[in-house]
Amino acid sequence: MWLIVASGNGLPGIERAAQTLREGGAALDAVEEATRLVESNAQDDSVGVGGLPNVLGQVELDASIMDGQSLAAGAVGALRRCEHPISVARRIMENTAHVMLVGAGAARFAAEMGFASSDLLTKDAQNAWQEALTEFIGAEELGRISQRQHLLPIVRHLMDKRLQHGTVDFLACDQRGNIASAVSTSGWPWKYPGRLGDSPIIGAGNYADNRYGGAACTQYGELAIRCGTARSVVLYMKMGWDVAKACHEAMFDLKPLLAADGGTMTIVAIDAQGHPFGITSRADEMPYLVMSDQLHKVRRIHHERFSVA
Numbered sequence: 245m246w247l248i249v250a251s252g253n254g255l256p257g258i259e260r261a262a263q264t265l266r267e268g269g270a271a272l273d274a275v276e277e278a279t280r281l282v283e284s285n286a287q288d289d290s291v292g293v294g295g296l297p298n299v300l301g302q303v304e305l306d307a308s309i310m311d312g313q314s315l316a317a318g319a320v321g322a323l324r325r326c327e328h329p330i331s332v333a334r335r336i337m338e339n340t341a342h343v344m345l346v347g348a349g350a351a352r353f354a355a356e357m358g359f360a361s362s363d364l365l366t367k368d369a370q371n372a373w374q375e376a377l378t379e380f381i382g383a384e385e386l387g388r389i390s391q392r393q394h395l396l397p398i399v400r401h402l403m404d405k406r407l408q409h410g411t412v413d414f415l416a417c418d419q420r421g422n423i424a425s426a427v428s429t430s431g432w433p434w435k436y437p438g439r440l441g442d443s444p445i446i447g448a449g450n451y452a453d454n455r456y457g458g459a460a461c462t463q464y465g466e467l468a469i470r471c472g473t474a475r476s477v478v479l480y481m482k483m484g485w486d487v488a489k490a491c492h493e494a495m496f497d498l499k500p501l502l503a504a505d506g507g508t509m510t511i512v513a514i515d516a517q518g519h520p521f522g523i524t525s526r527a528d529e530m531p532y533l534v535m536s537d538q539l540h541k542v543r544r545i546h547h548e549r550f551s552v553a
Contacts, residue, residue, distance in 0.1 A: 245421075246537050247518045248274060251413040251462055251510070252530025253288055257281035258542055261416060262535040271416035272311050272334075275426035279307070279330040282412045283428055286366050290410030293327055294366045295430020298437050299399050300390050301373050303364040305329040305430055306444040308344075309337060312423030312452035319444040321346035322437070325361045326354045330428045333444075344444060364430075376402055376434055395436060402434040409433055411443050413450065413460035415514050423514070425450040425458045425474075432465075441465025447475035456481040457515040459491070463526060464507030471497045477513050487515040488548070491523045495550045498525075502552045510547060522547035 246265035250258045257278030264274040283292030283305075290296070297303045307329035308319035318337025320329045321344060332354045336345055345353050355361070377386055380401050389395075411429040418424075427450045429443040442449035442465035449465065451474040452458035459477035461468045468474070473494050480490035491511050498509050508526035522532040524547040531544035 245417070245518050246419050247417045247514060247520065248278070248535050249415045249512055249514055249520045250278065250533040251411065251460070251512060252532055253290065253410060254278060254282060254412050254414055254533055255542065256285045257414070258533050258535055261414065265416060265418050266537070268419055271418040271422045271424035272309070274416040274418065275414040275424045276309060276330055276334055278414050279412060279426045279428050280328050283328050283330060288410075288412070289369060289372070290430055291412045291428050292329070292430065293364050294369055295364060296369050296409070296433035297365060297373050297430075298435045298439070299377070299395055299402070300437055301365065301370065302437065303369070303430055304437070305364070305428070306440055307333045307426070307428040308444045308446055308450060309333045309426045310424065310446060310450060310452040311337070312425070312454040312458060315453065317343050317446045319344040319446060320350045321440040321444040323347075323350040323354065325351065325364065326359050327362050327364065328359065330426055332357065332359060343446060346440070347438065373434070399434065399436045403432060411449070411462035413462055413512055415452070415458045415460055415512060417514060417518050421454060421516070423452045423454050423458045423516070425452040425460050427460050442468035442473070445469055447472050449474060451475045451478050453478050455516060457487060457513060459494075459511060459513040461509060461511050463509045464502070464505070467498055467501045467505065467507065467509060470501060473498060473509070473511065477511060481515055487513050487519050487521040491521050492550070495523055495525065499552055520545070523550050524548075525550045525552050
């Protein structure tokens with residue numbers, strides 16, 4: 245038995261992951277390979293190349309990866325000029341005693357590991373940034389934004405308009421029963437420089453444990469951090485609940501935060517027996533994707549809808 249589950253924007257990578265698993269490859273390799281393909285997809289403005297930048301016009305990437313067999317994990321935050329943060333995260337997991345590196349330290353580590361420096365800001369992303377900011381500060385001020393003493397009023401104004409953004413999630417179970425998870429994102433558009441969401445936070449944005457299952461989140465990352473959402477799903481499965489009930493309970497944990505702070509949350513999960521499930525509070529969320537040894541092509545499954553009201 246093997247299984248790969250992805251968020252709706254994981255289509256560029258899911259068949260590659262399925263091929264790896266079909267050929268007897270490791271879940272950890274499958275989720276990394278799949279995520280790399282999404283990170284290279286310039287048409288996705290929430291991940292990697294083409295990701296929307298922070299308020300200064302800089303693309304900062306977050307990613308994490310977890311091995312459900314050993315509970316080893318690696319993560320990067322606010323990483324600039326590197327196309328594949330998921331692979332840097334795996335190198336951290338496998339080559340250091342650390343779990344997370346951020347900012348300049350993460351960039352230095354990536355260079356030491358041989359990752360090439362690259363320009364991640366596409367023309368479309370730059371145009372979107374310019375359009376968003378000129379509504380607030382005017383075109384004549386845009387070129388001097390890095391010299392401004394106060395960025396917070398701009399960030400607050402722009403982020404109030406957009407309480408979530410996308411992430412790519414992958415969960416895999418290989419033929420040996422090993423589970424792995426991977427997430428990658430460019431984070432909240434126009435964010436304050438250095439902001440981290442849930443994607444690089446093990447236990448918030450993703451978690452994997454061979455004994456029980458795995459989970460990954462997307463949308464309003466700050467809330468997943470506050471509730472430890474991905475880890476909660478896995479812990480509820482540890483309590484003996486099925487994957488659907490575990491995801492529902494994690495959403496109930498989030499419900500007061502979603503009601504008070506706005507925004508939405510989406511969770512995808514699998515249990516140790518290979519059952520997938522997805523739940524969302526967002527009305528227009530794309531279906532999540534599943535491939536397995538029982539399915540010969542990608543299956544799109546609508547998330548169960550969770551009402552915050």
